[in-house]
Amino acid sequence: MAVDVLTPHALKGRAAVSNHGSRFDRESRVRVDDGWGCDGGLPEKVRTIIMADTARSIISRNDSPDVPFESSINPYRGCEHGCVYCFARPTHAYLGLSPGLDFETQLFAKRDAAQLLTKELRSRSYVCKPLALGANTDPYQPVEREEGITRDILSVCRDFNQPVSIITKSANVLRDLDILAPMAAQGLARVAVSITSLDRDLARTMEPRASTPGKRLDAVRALSGAGVPVAVLTSPMIPALNDHEMEAILEAAAEAGATAASYILLRLPLEIADLFGEWLREHYPDRAERVLSLVRQTREGALYRSDFSTRMKGTGAYAELLRSRFRLAIKRLGMDRRTWDMDCSRFRVPDAPVKQLSLF
Template sequence: MDEITRRALKGRGAISNESSRFERERRVLVDDGWTANGGEDPPPVRTTVLDDRARSVIARNSSPDIPFEQSVNPYRGCEHACIYCFARPTHAYLGLSPGLDFETRLFRKRDAAELLARELRAKSYVCRPLAIGANTDPYQPIEREERITRAVLEVCRDFNQPVCIITKSALVTRDLDILAPMAAKRLASVAVSVTTLDRDLARRMEPRAATPPRRLEAIRELTAAGVPVSVLASPMVPGLNDHELEAILEAGAEAGAAGGSYILLRLPLEIKDLFEEWLREHVPDRADRVLSLIRQARAGGLYQSEFGTRMTGTGPIAELLSRRFKLACRRLGLNGRRWDLECGLFRPPPAPGDQLPLL
């Protein structure tokens, strides 16, 4: 049987669905002669959603490169299908591919709100800002029906738990009735990722995410409601979208963003091959140059895992990008800090059956 060359699928980011680094077998797409549709293009890959039976929901980290110590991710996998997503390799722990599986086989944490409330009530809990969506987007398409992120926000509101949401979805504005009152008490902020202003490039890099204009409109709506917003020009890909850095920051500032940030493209583990495959399919004339520039900014490789450099890279290309970012933020006044939130108001509300306090 002949191996079939995989092609890009409409609405999907990854082209292949190779086995993860933990698997012994290699997946091969072949034509066995039993094609049911007469040799036409294969049917679209459907999204399936399964339950994630997590025992806890707060993830903690001590990385000096990350501005938060704890986070909640209502979902595993992400239907936005961003080809560069650094969370893709986490699907390997589930025995699934970081390729198409990551964006088509999703897991929901239906009891995330209940688990969060239980953990916030623990006597050992120390209030720190909580990131929602640090790994996968909390407002990906299935959130419209699942409403797990909203339930998590309701718990945070009830406990006065400060939160920062990270998203590239305009659906975040649905929850302004929760976020605006929290923001008035310095308990909430939002970071909106704008990778490119080019709608065609965005459609190919982030097939099921909101369009760039819609994300900028979300920044306007959040700002108008009093919610502090940062614009994330991330990831910056040398030779592909890095020339847009200033334009993205300017668009975010014009929409009302108070802060800005960027990250140099990260390609750990399986993402390296997935991204190169995407480049050669969608921008074949620039693929070699983009990969060469990434290596120049990553000490000769496609990724650096060391603290202090994994987010920004090294060498002249990385240094120039950093200098451009700092100058643009200074000029545009994008110096707001999205993690400057109020932790002193944290109070667990009375639980059913609790003894009333003595007066």
Template sequence: MDQALPNTPTKGRGAVSNRAGRYERLAGERTDDGWGTLERETEEAPPLRTEILADSSRKIIAKNDSPDIPFDRSINPYKGCEHGCVYCFARPTHAYLGFSPGLDFETKLFAKHDAAELLRQELSKKGYRPATLALGANTDPYQPIERQLRITRRILEVLAEAKHPFGIITKSDLLLRDLDLLAPLAEQRLVRVCLSLTTLDRGLARALEPRASSPPKRLTAIRRLSEAGVPVAVLTAPMIPALNDHELEALLEAAAEAGAEAASYILLRLPQEIGPLFEEWLEAHAPDRKSRVLEQIRSARGGKLYDSTWGKRMRGEGPYAFVLKRRFELACKRLGLDRRSWDLNTSIFRPPRRDVDQLALF
């Protein structure tokens, strides 16, 4: 009888497999039929290409009522993310689309090509009231395909025209491309950037976040934003027990030295399909630490790999979570990284023109 074979990493990709989402009726697994097809498949397999699909959503601003995050609205220019971070909490959303939260999530991407036009329509509606809007709360607005598509850039242009306050959450230094927009907006207290920094170990970064900016590039981005007057916070996330949690203080120190003025952290979250995907990743990249990592995660999640309870899902509970929280608080106090705030200027908002395309014809 054929035996299931372990999945192997794909160069430049984060997930180790393309396991089926929870809504699929069928699932597959790799087996060796004894006829040499496995060897041929490995030798002949072409590199996984990124495929860009059109997103047909008719609204661009998503609302939420979560008490765990400091904003109630967000924009995500893309579904799926080419950065390929194996731990990404957005992976399960690909299951809703009939795709795998594994490799499909990082290779079959949905782009909202008309995002700027949809945003213009929503901001110009009668009765719209501005509040700080988060750009990239689910997937990264500055993932590699943004270099060509420039959807995020066009969104920023609409927000700048409307003088609408917003924050950016990213782990890419590509946002420096848009510093010409961000710096003037910062002078009016209309923008804040939160840059994710997971590890200073470049080898670990390549395995965890294969297509994201390297740690040195992210620190350079923090420095340049700060020098340009753009307030920037560092997000040390996720903290993974027995893998990168020992770096917490070093990450905060490096960010503070680069000019960050605030910080936050998140304990690794493994909802839905991410748990099995992360276990596969550990088996492939850190088999000697696998049992210890999972044991400590369960100790902070009530004996499970994940607890979605509001107030607990971001930080966990129990002795490990308490110590991690205390370490973070003490380091932030020592480094002056305690100015975290999403309160930006809403007083100068003005609805953008709705007829910008028509006017361009004359």
């Protein structure tokens, strides 16, 4: 019997258009009209669900040659910011969930992160190296307002003089300025703020629950004014969508006090390729094929290449042009001469709290 397959549509406040299964699923599912007066589609609103993550360790380590850190912490799995291009989306497949809407709405909070970090930093085998906070999912996504896990982690870093860098799209990082500013004065803290576009409408569509571009620039200004070194990440650069804004973003960030910058060319590994294509055709149908064609030109004809030497910047004429524009811009703005050395020599293990003995 023939059935009418329903076309997914964008939901208010969410970026992913669909909630298809992952690469590990043995079957694929589609929503259909069953003829009983119910369209079988997604509700107009999907609420966020927070679940506990029972991790046994909190520090993740990597040896990727194109990543500038070895150790990182992610307080959350999944991210309510919902950035459609997020390279972390495929990790939700390991949890049996969709990298689509599930990634934005079914989150896992590592509520014992501070305790786990304290245990790992106290280990005799621990060697102090800078920690990157939020390298996978944003440590200041909206649920952090209630959970406070990121602040607890920073408090532990402060107590141990553990150097930490933060990557975020949220102005809520300013909540923890009372911790970050004193740490920065000792060479123990720095922040990278991701600004993908100065266009509020594009940002709202592409990163629906992240801070507005103006709020992020305000955060750069406030952090810099408090003595916290700030970088701007103009990432990802998306051909024919936001790539024309690169210089404007860098100029606005430099004016606000950012002293360093970087960029990454759009990456579309695994399920992200289909999710991003759906999003493009939903919101920018007039240029969707143009965008994807240019992406293929930077990935040797494919939508993605995972080779460490090229995955961040791509190859070909367009990628080289973008690289040249970035280098010229940061040189002109004086953002190419700054170094951020983190002082690991200050690391110390504080005395363990003394527990009161019971009389009975």
